[in-house]
Amino acid sequence: MLNRLRTFVAAVGLLAVAGCTGDPEDGTDGAGGPVRVTVWAWYPEFKGVVEAFNASHDDIQVDWTNVGTGPDQYAKLKTAFTAGTGAPDVAMVEFQQIPTFLILDALVDMGQYGAGEDEDLYAEWAWQQATDGDKVYAIPVDGGPMALMYRKDLFDQHGIPVPATWAEYAAAAEKMKAADPDAYIASFGSDGGWLNGLMWQAGCRPYGYSLTEARDRVKIDLTNPDCEKVVEFYGDLVERDLMATDPFFTADATAALDSGKYWTWAAAGWTPGYVAGSLKNTAGKWAVAPMPQWAEGEDAQGDWGGSTFTVTTQAKNPEAATVVARELFGTSEEAWDIGLNKAFLYPLVKDVASDPAFTGKAYEFFNGQKVNEIFVPVSEKLGDFDYTPFQDFVFGDLLDRCAEATSGTREWDTVLDATQDNVVDYAKKQGFTVE
Known part of the structure; x- marks a missing residue:
């Protein structure tokens, strides 16, 4: 199902990160090592998503920390931006919080690293909230x-x-x-x-x-x-x-x-x-x-609800961080298997939401009703x-x-x-x- 989605980001690939010289300031492990990208997020079952990303990327590796849910993470982010240090490269941010971090000059425009190519992947309303004009400040995940x-x-x-x-x-x-x-x-x-x-x-x-x-x-x-x-x-x-x-x-x-x-x-x-x-x-x-x-x-x-991945202005390698933001969920069959069946996220990737495996899923709790046949048209x-x-x-x-x-x-x-x-x-x- 999701293999065809990868065509949307194939042009990005590993970007230029494979050619990094290993400067620690660029977030690398050293000469010849992968770029390391720090991520803050509180998604359920996210450990498996990170492991799937790391297993499929030789040149970029994610270091994930759950520093708290919602307001707790946001408070730590704001402290880091005030101090000028301490923020992750990539942060999970709910849709309603995006303008708050924009006004703090905390978010990178990922459009300069090719993220604009992903527009057709996502529900139209979600892309509208994740962008401002032609600038891409967030990659939608769930709604x-x-x-x-x-x-x-x-x-x-x-x-x-x-x-x-x-x-x-x-x-x-x-x-x-x-x-x-x-x-x-x-x-x-x-x-x-x-x-x-x-x-x-x-x-x-x-x-x-x-x-x-x-x-x-x-x-x-x-x-x-x-x-x-x-x-x-x-x-x-x-x-x-x-x-x-x-x-x-x-x-x-x-x-x-x-x-x-x-x-x-x-x-x-x-x-x-x-x-x-x-x-x-x-x-x-x-x-x-x-x-x-x-x-x-x-x-x-x-x-009611929904979240995204953003790249912060403290990211050591914003180009590599953009790859992480775009690919942790967006094109990963393994990630969405976890997201749908263990974390119970509602996907904002259109092809995932419309796939018969999702729309046709019968829920025992609802006496066998295929409830996503109700939710998907809403989105x-x-x-x-x-x-x-x-x-x-x-x-x-x-x-x-x-x-x-x-x-x-x-x-x-x-x-x-x-x-x-x-x-x-x-x-x-x-x-x-x-x-």
């Missing part, structure tokens, strides 16, 4: 196209149709509550990426930033109607005790999913692996359906979406305002107004012009 996971046995038992619209979803929540007063249609989890994915699906495009167009200009538009309808819709479900407020990925939330307390979860393409390993009591009782739409007949989609239909250079602040403030609403100290229809004001104020204090 999180969203769909609705639901308790098929309970919906069938009580004669509740699977909702095709959000209005039908609210009606299903009411019928659920009548059938089981202790149940909730889902939880309004404390996760900025999840809420962001719901806004994306609703047509909300609240952010805009391009380093190449204007370093100090950013768009913030959280109060547009497409954003507001999401927060107010979910807020109404919470207010009516139809939706819980447990944070995701906690023991309580996992127990609720596994006990019948929660009947649905607007989840992502990486969910099948997560739930199969976490929910032991309800295996075979769940199914996956397309996300409900805001208007009947629409086909709008959202994404294919996703539209563009941008982030800010301070997305952590945006998500943090948004979740704080939502927490105020769930506690009853704020009205839901003021959540985004307050977040907009706070984010705009923060951006201006950082020297940005806000549109």
Whole structure:
């Protein structure tokens, strides 16, 4: 399957690294030795991916370290860039964090080393987020196209149709509550990426930033109607005790999913692996359906999560580092065997995602359903979406305002107004012009 993908990077080969003289400053082992490239990443089962790369490359070898997950790694990266030393050659970076590291002048344009040739390999939306104009700052790896996971046995038992619209979803929540007063249609989890994915699906495009167009200009538009309808819709479900407020990925939330307390979860393409390993009591009782739409007949989609490989500006040999970023996953059959079957990543390489081995995979947890037949078209239909250079602040403030609403100290229809004001104020204090 993936052998044909290698034609996209064949022109790069080993670049010029085979001719390195062995200068330690270039990251080599010495005269005649391979170029050594340091990588920070926290992918599950990544050790096997690194071993596969090293076994297939004589001239480049990867030295991998897991310095922490998400925020922990980012904090170490920022410390290294502030100090001017200590960063790896290649770093795993989530899509929403790319502008943050761009503004720090921390990422190399891999386009100068041939990475632009990979554009057709990847889902269009992912390539858009990984690039800025004609500059390639990241190589996509995995994503999180969203769909609705639901308790098929309970919906069938009580004669509740699977909702095709959000209005039908609210009606299903009411019928659920009548059938089981202790149940909730889902939880309004404390996760900025999840809420962001719901806004994306609703047509909300609240952010805009391009380093190449204007370093100090950013768009913030959280109060547009497409954003507001999401927060107010979910807020109404919470207010009516139809939706819980447990944070995701906690023991309580996992127990609720596994006990019948929660009947649905607007989840992502990486969910099948997560739930199969976490929910032991309800295996075979769940199914996956397309996300409900805001208007009947629409086909709008959202994404929750996703990551890339970047080359840092502290890389000793950015050309060799680019080979690593492009080839750790992108064209490796061995890597994707691990990524799909052990790490349960959702692939952003189009030919991997569309391969019958992936789309036709039946999941025991979902009673044999081929759930990737739902997720793959979502990724294919996703539209563009941008982030800010301070997305952590945006998500943090948004979740704080939502927490105020769930506690009853704020009205839901003021959540985004307050977040907009706070984010705009923060951006201006950082020297940005806000549109």
